[in-house]
Amino acid sequence: MLFEEALFVTVLASTLRGSMPMLLAxxxxxxxxxAGILNLGIEGMMVAGAFASFLVGLxxxxxxxxxxxxxxxxxxxxxxxxxxxxxxxxxxxxxGLGMTVFTSAFCNLLHRIIFGSQFPMLWxxxxxxxxxxxxxxxxxxQPLFNQHWLVYVTLALVPVLYFLLYxxxxxxxxxxxxxxxxxxxxxxVNVYGIRYLTIILAGVLASTGGAFLAxxxxxxxxxxxxxxxxxxxxxxxxxxxxNPIKVFLGSLLFGFALSLTSALQVAGLKVSPDFILTMPYxxxxxxxxxxxxSTSLPAxxxxxxxxxx
Amino acid sequence: xxxxPLIRLKAITKRFKGVIxxxxxxxxxxxxxxxxxxxxxxxxxxxxxxxxSGLVQPDSGSxxxxxxxxxxxxxxxxxxxxxGMVYQHFALVPNLTVIENIIxxxxxxxxxxxxxxxxxxxxxxxEFELSLPLDEKISNLSVxxxxxxxxxKALFHRSDVLILDEPTSVLTPIESxxxxxxxxxMRRMGKAVVFITHKLKExxxxxxxxxxxxxGKKVAEMSGEDLRQxxxxxxxxxxxxxxxxxxxxxxxxxxxxxxxxxxxxLELDQVVCLGNFGEMRLKKLSLKLNKGEIFGIAGVxxxxxxxxxxxxxxxxxxxxxxxxxxxxxxTHEEGAGTRTDLGISYITDDRMQExxxxxxxxxxxxxxxxxxxxxxxRRKIMNKANINRHAEALIREFDIKVSGPxxxxxxxxxxxxxxxxxxxxxxxxxxxxxxxxxxxxLDAKTTRYVKDRLQQESVRGTAxxxxxxxxxxxxxxxxxxxxxxxxxLLDIVNRCDANRENxxxxxxxxxx
Numbered sequence: 001m002l003f004e005e006a007l008f009v010t011v012l013a014s015t016l017r018g019s020m021p022m023l024l025a026x027x028x029x030x031x032x033x034x035a036g037i038l039n040l041g042i043e044g045m046m047v048a049g050a051f052a053s054f055l056v057g058l059x060x061x062x063x064x065x066x067x068x069x070x071x072x073x074x075x076x077x078x079x080x081x082x083x084x085x086x087x088x089x090x091x092x093x094x095x096g097l098g099m100t101v102f103t104s105a106f107c108n109l110l111h112r113i114i115f116g117s118q119f120p121m122l123w124x125x126x127x128x129x130x131x132x133x134x135x136x137x138x139x140x141x142q143p144l145f146n147q148h149w150l151v152y153v154t155l156a157l158v159p160v161l162y163f164l165l166y167x168x169x170x171x172x173x174x175x176x177x178x179x180x181x182x183x184x185x186x187x188x189v190n191v192y193g194i195r196y197l198t199i200i201l202a203g204v205l206a207s208t209g210g211a212f213l214a215x216x217x218x219x220x221x222x223x224x225x226x227x228x229x230x231x232x233x234x235x236x237x238x239x240x241x242x243n244p245i246k247v248f249l250g251s252l253l254f255g256f257a258l259s260l261t262s263a264l265q266v267a268g269l270k271v272s273p274d275f276i277l278t279m280p281y282x283x284x285x286x287x288x289x290x291x292x293x294s295t296s297l298p299a300x301x302x303x304x305x306x307x308x309x
Numbered sequence: 310x311x312x313x314p315l316i317r318l319k320a321i322t323k324r325f326k327g328v329i330x331x332x333x334x335x336x337x338x339x340x341x342x343x344x345x346x347x348x349x350x351x352x353x354x355x356x357x358x359x360x361x362s363g364l365v366q367p368d369s370g371s372x373x374x375x376x377x378x379x380x381x382x383x384x385x386x387x388x389x390x391x392x393g394m395v396y397q398h399f400a401l402v403p404n405l406t407v408i409e410n411i412i413x414x415x416x417x418x419x420x421x422x423x424x425x426x427x428x429x430x431x432x433x434x435x436e437f438e439l440s441l442p443l444d445e446k447i448s449n450l451s452v453x454x455x456x457x458x459x460x461x462k463a464l465f466h467r468s469d470v471l472i473l474d475e476p477t478s479v480l481t482p483i484e485s486x487x488x489x490x491x492x493x494x495m496r497r498m499g500k501a502v503v504f505i506t507h508k509l510k511e512x513x514x515x516x517x518x519x520x521x522x523x524x525g526k527k528v529a530e531m532s533g534e535d536l537r538q539x540x541x542x543x544x545x546x547x548x549x550x551x552x553x554x555x556x557x558x559x560x561x562x563x564x565x566x567x568x569x570x571x572x573x574x575l576e577l578d579q580v581v582c583l584g585n586f587g588e589m590r591l592k593k594l595s596l597k598l599n600k601g602e603i604f605g606i607a608g609v610x611x612x613x614x615x616x617x618x619x620x621x622x623x624x625x626x627x628x629x630x631x632x633x634x635x636x637x638x639x640t641h642e643e644g645a646g647t648r649t650d651l652g653i654s655y656i657t658d659d660r661m662q663e664x665x666x667x668x669x670x671x672x673x674x675x676x677x678x679x680x681x682x683x684x685x686x687r688r689k690i691m692n693k694a695n696i697n698r699h700a701e702a703l704i705r706e707f708d709i710k711v712s713g714p715x716x717x718x719x720x721x722x723x724x725x726x727x728x729x730x731x732x733x734x735x736x737x738x739x740x741x742x743x744x745x746x747x748x749x750x751l752d753a754k755t756t757r758y759v760k761d762r763l764q765q766e767s768v769r770g771t772a773x774x775x776x777x778x779x780x781x782x783x784x785x786x787x788x789x790x791x792x793x794x795x796x797x798l799l800d801i802v803n804r805c806d807a808n809r810e811n812x813x814x815x816x817x818x819x820x821x
Binding site: 173184 | 359362364365369383384385388389396399401402403404405409412413414415416417418419420421462645
């Protein structure tokens with residue numbers, strides 16, 4: 001039966017877990033887009049983060065260092081995109097897609113060179129942390145409060161990032177830069193500085209999201225494991241209208257769709273598993289049709305800024 | 310006046326792509342004075358002030374603030390020196406609220422403290438008699454309100470210097486008066502105001518000092534007091550002598566009255582139309598336009614002028630009533646293309662957005678209404694040679710300052726863009742020409758040119774509907790003036806009976 005308690009618990013736990021990579025990436029993307037940068041390199045950053053975390057974790061045999069490695073790679077990739085689109089004012093779409101294609105292929109190549117056709121496990125990865133007392137609540141205790149530590153951190157980030165974007169001077173400046181950069185400049189705001197800051201943050205969060213996929217949720221790396229989650233994150237950001245809280249809800253929706261695919265497969269529905277696997281993407285398209293009719297993008301999204309032009 | 314200037318610019322020179330914008334310009338500003346920078350479009354007024362506000366870096370020259378030599382590398386530096394600028398195109402973020410825009414760049418601490426900001430602002434509003442809805446988004450404000458936001462912002466930043474870049478070009482007469490009051494109260498507080506304009510009338514009225522720029526050079530400095538003492542006409546003449554090489558003050562020529570018989574070409578019969586939010590903008594408006602006349606439409610902005618223009622241009626639906634052109638009912642023949650083919654041309658007041666495609670060439674823009682017709686295209690293939698020939702002819706005829714037909718329109722000045730629109734519409738030889746504020750933001754010479762062309766066009770038999778918020782301009786070139794008030798044509802006054810007073814009263818909704 002679909003609605004047995006066990007199934008419910010599994011779906012709840014995997015919804016939360018499954019939405020984390022998208023949520024992390026989407027939170028970073030929220031900031032980048034709010035400041036006027038469309039980061040299409042997000043998918044590549046997630047792949048690079050997944051691979052870097054796995055490699056570093058495996059080499060040092062320390063899982064936390066894997067996350068650190070992913071964050072650093074993300075910052076570097078963010079900085080590179082920043083230099084290309086802010087410093088050199090190149091086209092954001094071309095740079096972003098280029099970054100995704102290159103890093104995905106490059107990680108695949110490195111993986112082959114280092115591991116051949118082996119897919120080793122990283123022991124110790126994917127461990128959950130049980131929160132005392134709360135995890136003992138019947139039914140919802142285990143799925144909600146026995147999760148990987150990064151799940152708690154990410155959930156805590158949601159309100160923090162919301163507050164930062166909408167209640168602080170930094171957030172005000174970010175939003176101003178993404179909307180009317182020359183007006184922000186004329187008000188004394190460092191447009192370039194703000195944009196670099198947000199794209200680097202986007203890189204760190206996207207790569208950390210990728211790392212969660214490889215060594216938080218699972219314990220190994222396969223080159224096509226990100227499977228468009230980065231692009232889904234971009235959709236989530238638009239659905240959530242650059243509001244971290246709504247972005248969180250959007251991520252849950254897609255996390256739910258993802259977890260249903262495995263649940264439905266487990267439940268043994270007589271539908272082609274290939275069809276079930278397309279569900280999250282169908283959900284993307286359907287929600288876009290229903291909700292995103294009147295999405296107004298930040299006015300300066302994708303527009304490079306140069307003073308006096 | 311203090312002896313030490315607040316700001317002294319020395320020998321500022323700036324070139325853009327080989328064109329000299331400022332040529333060794335000196336400029337100083339004392340506390341408690343209104344110093345006007347006067348000059349035609351492209352004289353270098355805005356560039357000079359953009360240098361002071363840090364948006365543009367000078368090639369040479371120096372800047373002293375309160376006696377100290379300073380480097381202004383960015384708007385940030387300029388703001389820190391107490392210089393506030395109200396930009397012509399408002400440096401505001403439309404999606405943010407008034408209060409957010411005001412504090413942007415000058416927030417104290419990380420977490421926004423609304424209470425403290427609000428109390429500071431209340432104080433400022435009281436002192437300078439301003440009022441603004443703090444939580445409204447900028448995009449919902451009128452142009453006049455946006456300008457007040459920028460002024461409030463400068464005051465909030467405790468600027469000692471306020472630079473106003475052509476502030477009145479977008480304001481209604483009443484709003485301009487309010488602005489002047491604010492300027493005067495700032496002067497009383499000992500702040501210095503730089504006023505950039507090309508309008509002579511207000512210049513004499515509000516300036517303590519006037520610097521006149523011409524082709525990047527400062528050609529004269531005058532005292533406002535002196536000009537006021539010698540009287541309006543003499544004052545104008547002195548300024549004109551400097552600005553136009555002693556050419557005569559361009560007097561508005563009174564064209565010979567044309568044949569008195571009335572030949573209606575366009576008739577509006579009880580026309581009703583709605584605004585963008587479904588509100589009624591034209592209320593059973595009836596009007597007959599005669600061949601060869603210039604019919605002026607006066608009115609305070611927002612009383613239905615734009616809607617009137619748009620229903621004629623076919624860009625807005627007529628809800629009820631009829632439009633009759635040359636005896637044919639054209640009410641339902643909508644669409645800009647259809648109306649163009651019927652012989653109604655339209656010069657919009659939004660020349661940058663609606664009037665032309667900025668990223669396309671002069672040649673392409675010149676045939677935007679004609680490109681489907683031979684000789685510009687045959688079987689959907691464009692003929693570039695013919696298009697360029699056409700554009701070159703228009704460039705010559707309308708004296709458009711551009712190096713060739715392939716130049717992007719976006720790189721041209723506002724005056725030249727307006728000439729391109731005019732050239733394009735007139736080359737269609739329309740029966741009716743609708744123009745909405747055709748001289749807005751243009752310098753005196755181009756304004757004159759545009760008005761002369763409209764006169765010529767009317768002599769040729771075209772009926773011109775001339776919408777403007779500049780009363781003097783309407784009085785000088787209309788045969789009849791209709792006053793729009795709240796979507797109704799309050800009255801139609803013949804040229805010989807019209808004067809500032811009776812039209813002005815009608816504009817305020819007062820019927821005689």
